[in-house]
Amino acid sequence: MDVTLLLWAVANGVMVGSIYGLIALGWVLIYKCSGVLNLAMGELTLIGAYLCLTIYTFLIKIGHPLPFVSALFLTLLACIVMGYLTERIFLDRLIGEPVLTVIMMTVGLMFVFRGLVGLIWSTDTRIFDPPVFSYDAFFIGGIIIERVYLWSMVAALSLWIIFYLFFKYTPWGLSMQATADDEMAALSLGISVRFVYSAAWIIAFMTAAVGGAFLGAKNGLNISVGELSLLVLPAVVLGGLNSVPGAIVGGIVIGVLQELSGFLLDPYFPGGVKDTAPYVFMVLFLLFKPYGLWGWVRIERV
Amino acid sequence: MSTFLPCGTYHETYAQDHAFWQTRFIRGKMILLALVAFIAVPFFLTDYLSEFILFIYWSLGALGVQLLIGYCGQLTLGHAAFLAVGAYASFLIMAMPWPQFMLDMGVVYPLVLLISGVIAGIWCVIFGLPSARVKGFYLILTTMAAQFITVDFFIAKYISQIGGRQQDLTLSSDLVKFGPWTVDTKRDIYYFGLILTILMGFMVVNYIRSKPGRAWVAIRDNDIAAESMGINITLYKLQAFFVSGFIGGVTGAFWGASRNIISVEDFTFGKSLWLVGIILIGGVGSIHGVFFGAAFMVFMIWALQEIVGMVGGTGNIIYYKEIAFGLAICGFLLFEPNGLAYRWWQSKNYFNLWPFSY
Numbered sequence: 001m002d003v004t005l006l007l008w009a010v011a012n013g014v015m016v017g018s019i020y021g022l023i024a025l026g027w028v029l030i031y032k033c034s035g036v037l038n039l040a041m042g043e044l045t046l047i048g049a050y051l052c053l054t055i056y057t058f059l060i061k062i063g064h065p066l067p068f069v070s071a072l073f074l075t076l077l078a079c080i081v082m083g084y085l086t087e088r089i090f091l092d093r094l095i096g097e098p099v100l101t102v103i104m105m106t107v108g109l110m111f112v113f114r115g116l117v118g119l120i121w122s123t124d125t126r127i128f129d130p131p132v133f134s135y136d137a138f139f140i141g142g143i144i145i146e147r148v149y150l151w152s153m154v155a156a157l158s159l160w161i162i163f164y165l166f167f168k169y170t171p172w173g174l175s176m177q178a179t180a181d182d183e184m185a186a187l188s189l190g191i192s193v194r195f196v197y198s199a200a201w202i203i204a205f206m207t208a209a210v211g212g213a214f215l216g217a218k219n220g221l222n223i224s225v226g227e228l229s230l231l232v233l234p235a236v237v238l239g240g241l242n243s244v245p246g247a248i249v250g251g252i253v254i255g256v257l258q259e260l261s262g263f264l265l266d267p268y269f270p271g272g273v274k275d276t277a278p279y280v281f282m283v284l285f286l287l288f289k290p291y292g293l294w295g296w297v298r299i300e301r302v
Numbered sequence: 303m304s305t306f307l308p309c310g311t312y313h314e315t316y317a318q319d320h321a322f323w324q325t326r327f328i329r330g331k332m333i334l335l336a337l338v339a340f341i342a343v344p345f346f347l348t349d350y351l352s353e354f355i356l357f358i359y360w361s362l363g364a365l366g367v368q369l370l371i372g373y374c375g376q377l378t379l380g381h382a383a384f385l386a387v388g389a390y391a392s393f394l395i396m397a398m399p400w401p402q403f404m405l406d407m408g409v410v411y412p413l414v415l416l417i418s419g420v421i422a423g424i425w426c427v428i429f430g431l432p433s434a435r436v437k438g439f440y441l442i443l444t445t446m447a448a449q450f451i452t453v454d455f456f457i458a459k460y461i462s463q464i465g466g467r468q469q470d471l472t473l474s475s476d477l478v479k480f481g482p483w484t485v486d487t488k489r490d491i492y493y494f495g496l497i498l499t500i501l502m503g504f505m506v507v508n509y510i511r512s513k514p515g516r517a518w519v520a521i522r523d524n525d526i527a528a529e530s531m532g533i534n535i536t537l538y539k540l541q542a543f544f545v546s547g548f549i550g551g552v553t554g555a556f557w558g559a560s561r562n563i564i565s566v567e568d569f570t571f572g573k574s575l576w577l578v579g580i581i582l583i584g585g586v587g588s589i590h591g592v593f594f595g596a597a598f599m600v601f602m603i604w605a606l607q608e609i610v611g612m613v614g615g616t617g618n619i620i621y622y623k624e625i626a627f628g629l630a631i632c633g634f635l636l637f638e639p640n641g642l643a644y645r646w647w648q649s650k651n652y653f654n655l656w657p658f659s660y
Contacts, residue, residue, distance in 0.1 A: 037442065039379075090636070093636055097639075100377060108628045108630075109628060111625070112624070112632065115621040115622065272454070276454065279447040286440055287431065
């Protein structure tokens with residue numbers, strides 16, 4: 001077997017995995033803040049990415065010097081508004097309801113958002129034009145590395161550090177963790193659950209937008225990017241649903257696993273191994289270690 | 303949710319207590335319903351027969367989901383996978399070289415229907431196995447994995463390639479025979495679905511009021527308490543998965559027979575969510591709810607198509623559908639969390655207890 005090819009597959013996996021890590025971070029954060037598995041995550045990614053793209057194209061047209069950074073910044077501002085509105089309109093009344101109700105609500109939101117994205121931006125693939133990151137890749141030890149991946153890795157790592165510190169040291173982060181652990185107890189201790197929920201949704205929107213923007217900058221955008229974020233679920237499970245470092249590590253591991261399985265198994269199957277291997281891995285992983293590597297094990301009493 | 307009986311109706315024996323139709327009024331209602339379903343719809347509402355077939359399909363599919371989510375409390379977001387397994391299994395087994403006399407006698411299709419249901423049930427149990435260890439959203443993840451592994455990998459990459467690439471499987475309608483009765487016209491398909499719905503409905507109702515059903519409800523309400531009361535929760539959970547998968551498989555086979563052609567597009571992840579949406583709108587934990595939810599869906603889509611057709615802009619109908627469906631789920635969760643079945647129950651009790659509803 002060609003060692004260089006294998007190394008290339010691993011490196012590529014790490015790179016793709018860092019984007020997965022970014023999106024996985026969104027899942028983990030909203031779970032960590034509100035105890036909800038947000039199935040609308042893929043659509044949040046789509047909305048963020050499309051918004052970023054639209055603003056980017058506009059800024060290019062008026063000749064702005066720093067189009068991508070400004071577009072991302074403006075998108076994040078819009079995400080604050082959208083996250084707040086979504087929470088206030090759809091999820092505010094569900095505080096105190098069973099978690100499964102809230103999950104189903106995110107399913108409803110998923111359909112609404114996907115329909116809206118389809119209506120506004122239609123289904124054609126759109127690309128960032130001119131490309132955000134130059135295509136002239138550079139080599140490290142004979143392995144090609146694309147700039148997009150490098151920058152998304154930087155973004156993932158910096159977000160990871162920010163949120164790690166946020167959850168560990170700020171009162172907001174602590175109150176969010178308390179709410180996720182036990183909503184009723186948090187309410188009775190005077191934590192504003194409404195505030196925590198809206199903050200959680202704002203954060204989810206923002207991380208999804210960052211992940212989506214990088215994905216879009218790499219491959220172009222169409223509605224199937226939303227489905228890609230479901231592929232991130234195995235990464236979340238691997239790291240544990242409420243572990244911020246776990247999201248990044250899980251993302252990278254799943255990325256490597258995907259590339260390797262594609263590389264090693266594709267000759268034996270008619271294709272599609274790459275997209276399915278993470279799920280097979282997830283089912284097996286759930287059977288043996290359901291709470292992931294760093295997730296909280298819940299002890300239940302009657 | 304038991305319904306209150308009208309004043310002056312008392313049960314003196316267990317047989318009365320367990321009877322399906324407890325008063326003469328209810329029996330009359332049911333006979334009327336049967337008349338409407340068996341005669342009025344297929345002969346006088348022929349223009350809307352496709353909508354009714356769709357209604358039957360949705361309610362059959364949602365019945366399995368209802369059993370799993372509403373009665374056993376095992377959330378599934380991948381039920382379309384089991385429908386797909388049933389549909390593809392029925393097509394492939396039907397294509398096997400059956401002896402001609404069996405085909406002539408029309409015993410093959412009923413057999414195939416049963417076998418494809420069992421295959422889907424077993425497939426469902428395989429993906430239900432993690433439910434022994436995990437629950438809640440970890441189980442959601444497993445069932446989602448079932449969807450992607452089954453439909454997007456096995457079926458899309460292997461099974462649908464049988465008989466040539468990019469070629470959908472087909473089933474000629476004169477093979478769908480029950481004894482001398484060939485299911486080929488729309489009206490026949492409607493009757494086939496109707497009888498299937500009645501059989502499956504009775505099966506689920508009887509399951510729920512017997513031992514397994516009580517165990518399922520106990521598991522749904524609190525699985526740890528149920529286990530400490532001596533219920534073998536793994537066994538009963540897997541049984542629920544099997545029954546639900548069986549219904550799913552039969553539904554898939556029915557869908558195949560009604561279309562004579564199947565493709566992967568019929569069983570996407572969106573379809574799975576759609577099935578869950580139906581029981582949310584109809585009411586979780588209620589057999590009535592399945593039918594109300596399915597009726598609501600079919601009516602909503604029909605009305606939407608009419609409106610969009612009048613206003614113009616039919617190119618975007620798929621997005622309008624998605625938005626309407628999402629808003630319906632959100633609206634029901636916010637304003638009517640118990641679904642349409644609860645409204646039905648309330649209004650029935652209002653009339654049963656009138657004028658002294660205390």
